[in-house]
Amino acid sequence: MRYRGYAVGELAEKTSFDEVAYLLLNDDLPTAGELKEFQSRVAAARLLPEPVRQLLGALPAGAAPLDALRTAVSALASFDPETADNSRDANRRKAERLLAQMPVVIADHYRLSKGLQPVAAKADLSHSANFLYMLRGTEPTADEVRALDISMILYAEHEFNASTFTARVIVSTLSDLHAAVTGAIGALKGALHGGANEKVMDVVRAAGNPATAEQWTRAALARKERIMGFGHRVYKAGDVRAGILKPIARRAAAAAGPEYVAWEETAEVIEGVIGREKNMFPNLDWPAGRLYHSLHLDIPIYTPMFAMARIAGWAAHVIEQLDHNRLIRPRSIYNGPAPRDVRPISERGSA
Ligand SMILES: CC(=O)SCCNC(=O)CCNC(=O)[C@H](O)C(C)(C)COP(=O)(O)OP(=O)(O)OC[C@H]1O[C@@H](n2cnc3c(N)ncnc32)[C@H](O)[C@@H]1OP(=O)(O)O
Numbered sequence: 001m002r003y004r005g006y007a008v009g010e011l012a013e014k015t016s017f018d019e020v021a022y023l024l025l026n027d028d029l030p031t032a033g034e035l036k037e038f039q040s041r042v043a044a045a046r047l048l049p050e051p052v053r054q055l056l057g058a059l060p061a062g063a064a065p066l067d068a069l070r071t072a073v074s075a076l077a078s079f080d081p082e083t084a085d086n087s088r089d090a091n092r093r094k095a096e097r098l099l100a101q102m103p104v105v106i107a108d109h110y111r112l113s114k115g116l117q118p119v120a121a122k123a124d125l126s127h128s129a130n131f132l133y134m135l136r137g138t139e140p141t142a143d144e145v146r147a148l149d150i151s152m153i154l155y156a157e158h159e160f161n162a163s164t165f166t167a168r169v170i171v172s173t174l175s176d177l178h179a180a181v182t183g184a185i186g187a188l189k190g191a192l193h194g195g196a197n198e199k200v201m202d203v204v205r206a207a208g209n210p211a212t213a214e215q216w217t218r219a220a221l222a223r224k225e226r227i228m229g230f231g232h233r234v235y236k237a238g239d240v241r242a243g244i245l246k247p248i249a250r251r252a253a254a255a256a257g258p259e260y261v262a263w264e265e266t267a268e269v270i271e272g273v274i275g276r277e278k279n280m281f282p283n284l285d286w287p288a289g290r291l292y293h294s295l296h297l298d299i300p301i302y303t304p305m306f307a308m309a310r311i312a313g314w315a316a317h318v319i320e321q322l323d324h325n326r327l328i329r330p331r332s333i334y335n336g337p338a339p340r341d342v343r344p345i346s347e348r349g350s351a
């Protein structure tokens with residue numbers, strides 16, 4: 001699996017998410033100077049127009065963070081000076097602004113929903129470090145930042161997944177980037193796609209502990225339950241990203257304490273049973289859900305966090321779609337009733 005020719009494992013090992021976002025938006029990895037300029041443009045855009053922040057505060061208590069993000073991105077379209085400009089350069093600038101604003105939306109909504117004051121972004125922090133800082137109000141450790149950053153690299157892009165395809169369909173009508181990203185966030189929400197990372201800890205908790213996990217998993221498979229975090233439309237022999245993130249999740253669990261290590265051991269048993277019984281393997285959401293849990297992050301923000309990485313991939317696809325655009329409009333094979341005549345309503349019975 002590669003982004004613009006670079007193996008994703010090598011990117012996870014040798015680069016930061018900021019470099020990968022630049023790569024996706026600009027076709028190649030940045031030089032040190034290009035990265036610095038990119039980071040300062042993104043840092044300068046880490047602000048929400050006041051009405052958008054008020055909108056976040058006006059959502060009902062308990063509004064799903066993913067819904068808040070979708071609503072805020074849609075509202076941001078009305079404040080962006082270049083929403084209607086679909087040129088390559090304008091779309092890159094808008095993508096940088098969304099990359100900057102989406103973590104602010106997630107962090108501000110999180111804090112407002114807990115009755116806390118939002119924390120202003122810090123310009124000298126990376127995408128991942130600044131996000132943890134805005135959520136918590138204290139600077140994260142280097143290990144936490146690196147772990148989150150690797151997950152962001154792995155989440156940044158993945159070909160024609162459902163949300164990216166949605167973004168492509170939307171912009172193929174000559175709509176705009178904000179509309180495409182709003183729709184993509186909607187598609188990401190479902191549990192068969194990005195929503196799965198919020199279900200992972202439910203699976204691990206339901207399995208109980210390393211001693212009960214085998215029996216639970218066998219019983220769940222016998223009940224034909226769909227186990228979130230497993231299986232993939234493309235990868236039938238395993239998702240390379242899950243293998244890359246697994247040791248990172250385990251390290252974060254070791255740092256979080258014995259309870260978290262036990263969740264990892266439980267997850268390992270589940271993984272083994274599903275591999276042996278169904279020949280089915282984890283996808284990226286499986287270690288990501290556990291990693292975010294070990295970083296003490298609230299489960300309902302996990303899919304929004306996926307979105308704040310995938311914005312780079314969505315925007316790159318939108319730009320590529322517009323470079324060679326043709327309306328995406330599939331046909332369907334009709335299998336409804338045969339042709340028939342319309343009877344006036346008075347002749348259709350009285351029930
Ligand atoms: C980063 C990402 O977005 S990755 C995807 C995240 N989503 C999930 O983790 C949700 C759980 N996984 C799934 O639902 C599926 O594996 C999908 C949607 C990801 C891909 O599925 P598809 O390629 O469409 O496979 P499909 O749904 O046709 O399933 C094929 C068979 O495998 C079974 N199966 C597939 N995934 C699972 C699962 N996670 N648990 C149990 N059984 C499963 C199906 O029940 C079906 O069995 P059947 O033939 O006996 O009916």
Ligand SMILES: O=C([O-])CC(=O)C(=O)O
Pocket residue numbers: 155157158160161162193232233234283284
């Ligand atoms: O490709 C898919 O269908 C889902 C996926 O793994 C992703 O979007 O990262």
